[in-house]
């Protein structure tokens with residue numbers, strides 16, 4: 001049986017479902033069959049220097065023997081850096097025509113795509129519509145194709161694989177020891193979900209690094225789609241999930257996003273009318289991969 005289904009259903013109906021909370025101060029937490037163990041880990045300070053923000057002194061990192069290689073890092077990104085990344089997600093990431101978005105298949109969208117200006121960015125879809133529900137994702141670096149589930153090329157720098165954003169790339173390289181070559185930036189509002197899937201289009205098996213910003217969500221991850229109940233985790237702004245080792249091929253998805261839970265500090269990340277209201281009800285996930293070794 002598909003054990004993801006009842007979880008999505010319960011969360012859709014906003015039934016109360018027990019989820020694992022990585023902000024828990026216990027040492028061990030048993031969630032269904034998953035035994036989760038908490039550790040304090042020293043972050044790599046050089047990663048934070050890239051953005052000129054102080055490094056957290058220690059990370060709270062959770063692992064489980066049932067999903068080897070999965071790391072849930074609570075509070076990995078200090079609020080200042082969350083603000084910088086939230087700003088990038090509506091400025092730099094949407095600046096280049098080489099960074100495709102879900103909108104490009106149906107509309108001609110002007111770049112840079114400034115959603116918070118009075119000037120419409122498209123003749124066929126309004127800025128309001130794009131901000132509320134239209135924009136679901138933008139791809140950075142290798143332009144992952146959601147339909148074919150493939151990258152158009154593995155040749156870095158070739159058409160279809162523009163340079164990865166420099167600062168974000170350096171942060172992830174320093175902090176997590178992977179070579180960031182592609183990312184999907186997902187924009188969610190309450191009611192949006194991401195169905196269970198595996199991310200296996202990359203030739204490299206290096207760790208995938210997934211950054212959460214804005215509203216809280218429930219994230220599911222399990223070793224298989226069928227016959228294994230997934231772990232359900234409450235992810236908050238500033239949390240990072242690393243999928244490495246065996247968990248690199250784990251099934252995972254997003255079941256629910258909670259409107260209005262974005263930290264207030266993020267509202268002033270961008271000084272433009274409408275940004276505060278936008279981020280208050282959005283979750284942004286920056287899902288970073290190495291494509292080739």
Ligand SMILES: O=C(O)CCC(=O)C(=O)O
Nearest residue numbers: 184186199219254285287
């Ligand atoms: O939004 C998330 O936390 C996960 C996104 C994801 O799994 C993906 O983009 O492949």
Ligand SMILES: [Fe+2]
Nearest residue numbers: 197198199252
């Ligand atoms: Fe994924």
